[in-house]
Amino acid sequence: MSESTMCEVTVASLGLDRTSGAPVVILKEKEGERILPIWIGPGEASAIAMELAGVRFARPLTHDLFNAVVRGLGSAFVRVLITKVIDNTYYASLVFRRNGEFISIDSRPSDSIALALRAEAPIYAEEGLLETSPFGIAEGGLEDAAEDLADDPRGVSETGEAASSEEALSDYLKNLDPEDFGRFEP
Template identity: 40%
Template structure:
């Protein structure tokens, strides 16, 4: 069974310095933290804050393309959790055909925000999430990864209007 959820917010894991998107059940108390990448966190944050760029970002480009060819995003499902990795499916329709495509949850969530599509999480994923190994190390420990982390942490919504894309 799937529970309807919304993006409640973004935070940073104090141990790994990785961004986390927090999903919250619409009519309940369940929450689900999903560790995501820095660029995906920026894509989600900019949409949550209503920040518009002068040029389309990747998820905006994807949405624009789907609209142009008549594809409608129906919903997003976070459907599995294996080895500390979440899996998602984007459900869409085109010319009366219902289809799905595999996606990273962070990308699926960024697209769902732009398409105003509902988000669902399976009960099994919520159950498995309580068993996540929180001692797992951040994958990108490089200087470049640390630099991106510093940039994301230092972003202020007002900064987005300052730079031309």
């Protein structure tokens, strides 16, 4: 059995898959160019986007509440580990420290990323999950793709990728209509 190697990653961008329209968070290795695209749900995409844009609400949202509960129970959020993919499903763990003991809890990567951003905790991905070239992004890379999107008032280009500009993202979130998320039916 080979020993796994983890690589620290950061959120490089948040966008939409060009073919399916599904939200995708693109993680980029902190000290390199490889990426890890993870398809996520619209609720988690919204939670990540709001944190990236610095949008705050008077009352805590779910990920904010979770971080407050962790702190309130005397624990510290240490890091996120994105460990594997099985049948197109990514797996992650939240790592906490309490009374000198480390506790690992299974989590979806999308929720883990939203929590890590709020707690300013590092995110690590298994080396083997990282790809050498960005998918669905202009040949110039992430930076050129972000520049191409700067003129779109919603922060989303015709190609379906989100602008990395915090201002564009903030404007997009402020103009969201509840109808944009569809109708909830239990």
